[in-house]
Amino acid sequence: MCRHMSKEAALSLGTLNRVTESPALRIPPPSFLADPPLRAVLAALPDARLVGGCVRDTLAGLEVADIDLATPWRPEEVLRALQREGIRAIPTGLDHGTVTAAAGGRGFEITTLRRDLETDGRRARVGFTDDWREDAARRDFTINAMSLAPDGAVYDYFGGILDLRAGRVRFVGNPASRIAEDYLRILRFFRFFARYNRGQPDSEAIAAIRAGIPGISVLSAERVWSELKRILAAADPRGALTLMDELGVLEVIMPGGADPAALARLIEAGAPADPLLRLAALRTGDPGVLADRLKLSGAERDQLLAWVDGPPPDPSWDDAALRRALANTPKETLLARTWLQGDGSAAWSELRNRLIQVPTPVFPLGGKDVVALGVPPGPRVGDLIRQVREWWMQGGCSADASACREELRRRVDCLHRCAAGGVAPRLPNSARSAQL
DSSP: OBOOSOHHHHHHSSOOOOSSSSOSEEOOOOGGGGOHHHHHHHHHOTTOEEETHHHHHHHTTOOBOOOEEEESSOHHHHHHHHHHTTOEEEEEEGGGTEEEEEETTEEEEEEEOEEEEEEOBSOEEEEEOSOHHHHHHTSSBGGGSOEEOTTSEEEOSSSHHHHHHHTOOOBSSOHHHHHHHBTHHHHHHHHHHHHHOOSSOOHHHHHHHHHHGGGGGGSOHHHHHHHHHHHHTSSOOHHHHHHHHHHTHHHHHSTTOBOHHHHHHHHHTTOOOOHHHHHHHHBOSOHHHHHHHHTOOHHHHHHHHHHHHSOOOOTTOOHHHHHHHHHHSOHHHHHHHHHHHSOSSHHHHHHHHHHHHSOOOOOOOOHHHHHTTTOOSSHHHHHHHHHHHHHHHHTTTOOOHHHHHHHHHHHHHHHHHHHHHTSOOOOOHHHHHHHO
16 A cells, blocks of 8 residues: 655645536655556556546555556456556456456456446446546546546646545535436445534435435345444444435334434443444344345354453453463454443453463363373263363363373273273363363
């Protein structure tokens, strides 16, 4: 990732022109343009500009992760131009005008300028154009509709620079039309609202979102979760989620209900900005039903259920109790439970620090250790391992491998003696005490 000039410096450099085909602003070319792989791609496509998030975040003084390009050239022309320069060209989405240039171990997505021919609320059928303004007009928000030439010229057809300065998220053109083209834009509004908006939300956007909420039902669960996850990952999503709750958006996407106040408490306590942890705090309904509704991955589902369903450690526990808990439950799960069921007080903070510092104990024996003592393979091997592990747990998981083997040997010897005498086995004193 690359860091650039401050937001204030970027947005104040040069004279802001009226919204025309001429550059709206000129800035010093950002430092990432000096990257050799990107320079090679731009040299192969001299009419290309940077578009989307990399332009927005450059002007906002934020780190830039992905660099996307647009060009008036048709996809087949882009492929040929890259190949002529020895750059690997991958036809990732030719129907939508997208080619990926692989250079220097990185991928740059290059899309031909487009116009929408047909939309159905989920996807668009597009045609190609050589008109930068027409391409910008099909984008969702003004702050995402700007483009940047390699010489530092910023093109802005819909007032994105002014909106970025003002901390305002505004749809390009008519909000209702933008939403009807793809109802995911309702959720995308809140994602950008959480990151960029300052002050009151745009009233026209809110009216269009309120009217468009039923359209969310046509979206796939995967797209909804992908966007909700990004909202939850924002540094401070409280304002966005409160607004989503007030408008009824959360009611549609989170069966069983949501509690933004609970999420606010989690954030205020200083919990990590983990989207799944925040989802666990936000939901009020059955976590399994929510996991099914959002089609979480198997790993996400298991994690959510484990975090929500089990008891947390207690601040009063000593290190032995923490080791016993860690022997049965992953540290990440225990920490998550302390955030969801605890708070940000000193006692809970100290507990979390101790959890992090206490090594996770690992029971040192396995079935082979039992067989090595003359016990034939079978159910008794598992029984003995479980008994010795319980003894190890009762002792605070502090016994080492040697001590555990000695305890196992005592138990095996007891079994052998009892078998030889034809009497029921009687556990050694240490074993009986472990079962009390």
